[in-house]
Amino acid sequence: MTEPFLELRNFSVYRGGRAILTNLNIVLHRGEKIVIAGVNGVGKTSLAEAILGFVPFKGELILEGKPVKEKKDFKILRRKVGYVFQNPDNQLFMPTVRDELLFAPKNYKLPEEIVEKLFQKVVNTFNLTHLLDRPTFKLSFGQKRLVSLACVLTYDPEMLILDEPTNGLDRENWFKVAEFLKKSDKTLMVITHDRELISFLGWRVIYLSSLSFVTSYPPKEELKENLRKG
Amino acid sequence: MEFVQSLKEVILAYLLILSVVLFDIKNRYGVWKELLPVSVFSLIQLTFIGFVILYLTKVGNSFLNLLVILFMTVNAAFISSKRFKLKAYKPLWVFVFSFFAIAFTNYLLLFLYWLIDVLRTEAHMIIPFAGLLIAAGMRSISLFSQYLTDLLIKEKDILEGMFALGAGNRVVRNYLLKKAIPLTTVVIRDMLKAAGIVHIPGVMVGLLMAGTHPIVAATMQFLVLASMLFSMFFTPIVFYYLITHFRGVFLINPR
Ligand SMILES: Nc1ncnc2c1ncn2[C@@H]1O[C@H](COP(=O)(O)OP(=O)(O)OP(=O)(O)O)[C@@H](O)[C@H]1O
Numbered sequence: 001m002t003e004p005f006l007e008l009r010n011f012s013v014y015r016g017g018r019a020i021l022t023n024l025n026i027v028l029h030r031g032e033k034i035v036i037a038g039v040n041g042v043g044k045t046s047l048a049e050a051i052l053g054f055v056p057f058k059g060e061l062i063l064e065g066k067p068v069k070e071k072k073d074f075k076i077l078r079r080k081v082g083y084v085f086q087n088p089d090n091q092l093f094m095p096t097v098r099d100e101l102l103f104a105p106k107n108y109k110l111p112e113e114i115v116e117k118l119f120q121k122v123v124n125t126f127n128l129t130h131l132l133d134r135p136t137f138k139l140s141f142g143q144k145r146l147v148s149l150a151c152v153l154t155y156d157p158e159m160l161i162l163d164e165p166t167n168g169l170d171r172e173n174w175f176k177v178a179e180f181l182k183k184s185d186k187t188l189m190v191i192t193h194d195r196e197l198i199s200f201l202g203w204r205v206i207y208l209s210s211l212s213f214v215t216s217y218p219p220k221e222e223l224k225e226n227l228r229k230g
Numbered sequence: 231m232e233f234v235q236s237l238k239e240v241i242l243a244y245l246l247i248l249s250v251v252l253f254d255i256k257n258r259y260g261v262w263k264e265l266l267p268v269s270v271f272s273l274i275q276l277t278f279i280g281f282v283i284l285y286l287t288k289v290g291n292s293f294l295n296l297l298v299i300l301f302m303t304v305n306a307a308f309i310s311s312k313r314f315k316l317k318a319y320k321p322l323w324v325f326v327f328s329f330f331a332i333a334f335t336n337y338l339l340l341f342l343y344w345l346i347d348v349l350r351t352e353a354h355m356i357i358p359f360a361g362l363l364i365a366a367g368m369r370s371i372s373l374f375s376q377y378l379t380d381l382l383i384k385e386k387d388i389l390e391g392m393f394a395l396g397a398g399n400r401v402v403r404n405y406l407l408k409k410a411i412p413l414t415t416v417v418i419r420d421m422l423k424a425a426g427i428v429h430i431p432g433v434m435v436g437l438l439m440a441g442t443h444p445i446v447a448a449t450m451q452f453l454v455l456a457s458m459l460f461s462m463f464f465t466p467i468v469f470y471y472l473i474t475h476f477r478g479v480f481l482i483n484p485r
């Protein structure tokens with residue numbers, strides 16, 4: 001059995017000095033895809049932000065066999081794990097969409113030929129050509145959502161954590177994103193309430209409950225029942 | 231004769247303060263409690279500095295003057311570290327980097343003026359000028375720390391977004407400076423704009439009253455304002471470069 005890509009062991013997440021999720025154990029292998037679900041305020045976003053190093057946690061966070069603890073470990077993790085925020089405004093701070101898409105590749109000093117290829121691919125996948133020179137703060141919510149997803153793809157991280165990636169999208173863009181997720185060969189963690197998306201993807205669902213215990217269900221039959229509960 | 235003049239001035243000043251205090255007590259604004267001791271201290275401090283400059287002028291030792299300036303800088307750095315709003319940095323570090331930032335920026339100016347003979351190292355010239363600049367530098371670090379703290383709270387999400395997209399300290403630092411420096415320099419920029427139209431600034435008033443040629447007083451005042459702008463603009467920048475270079479860019483929740 002190969003080594004997991006990302007592993008959480010006895011992982012507890014703290015907000016305002018209080019544990020909101022306790023003793024999570026999650027193992028993700030390379031290329032594996034999971035959905036994280038749970039009611040509003042249960043701590044899905046906090047879990048994701050703890051993995052990125054923005055929210056305090058206790059327990060072990062292990063990336064490719066190495067523990068992630070210090071600032072420099074999180075730098076390495078952020079290079080490998082792209083995060084699409086629940087609120088796209090968090091990621092949109094550059095003057096234009098083009099600058100936004102090139103922000104991360106510049107930070108990571110990726111070679112120009114590679115950036116050029118990734119950029120073209122992302123722009124084509126999400127039909128962004130007509131938005132490239134627009135100021136980011138003048139986009140509609142759905143357009144912002146697409147750009148915030150796109151600007152994580154231009155540096156090609158190995159894994160993606162997406163927080164409500166289909167929220168606010170119209171039919172056409174919903175399919176674009178859902179298809180992209182389904183076809184992607186990256187390791188994926190998708191946080192969502194979107195039942196249609198969960199059944200469309202058909203992946204393993206980890207359902208976070210406010211009682212801080214976690215159950216992992218296989219998709220299909222049980223899924224429907226869980227969703228009714230949620 | 232001069233003594234009588236000074237006495238008149240002090241008595242007049244106290245009459246003014248007293249009228250404020252009486253009105254305040256009658257209407258219970260509550261300012262008088264602070265005003266009484268402050269008015270005494272401020273007179274003592276000013277007279278003290280007057281005597282120090284008198285003494286230093288008599289001694290005529292430039293080295294001693296520089297020592298006084300160094301002492302003023304240490305004091306300014308200490309006050310900055312006390313007033314500093316962002317608790318993520320330890321006061322000792324704030325003190326050390328404030329000291330270097332104030333010293334570097336303002337000594338550079340003083341040295342330049344000395345070099346082209348605009349300013350001489352005699353006590354009655356260099357000490358007030360250095361005091362003006364050092365105070366401006368100190369004030370700008372305090373203002374800057376306040377705006378910086380507000381920004382770190384208000385834009386926490388965006389800063390996390392930047393870090394998530396791989397931004398290093400340099401990118402985040404520049405983003406924060408770009409937002410905080412315009413705010414920090416509002417006061418001095420307004421003073422430049424209003425000088426001569428709305429008010430005649432303190433230095434010029436002093437020179438005019440002491441009988442200096444009005445045009446000489448005007449150009450001197452212009453240089454003073456420009457120097458304060460330089461100090462208030464660059465001191466916090468140097469400070470922030472130093473502290474982020476050696477201690478990192480801290481968010482409210484450090485990691
Ligand atoms: N900055 C904060 N300080 C303290 N508590 C917070 C903070 N942010 C969120 N919380 C609390 O932590 C809990 C989890 O919030 P979180 O945003 O992770 O939930 P969520 O599962 O993502 O919810 P949603 O489905 O609405 O996005 C909530 O009870 C929330 O009130």
Ligand SMILES: [Mg+2]
Pocket residue numbers: 044045046086163
């Ligand atoms: Mg959330």
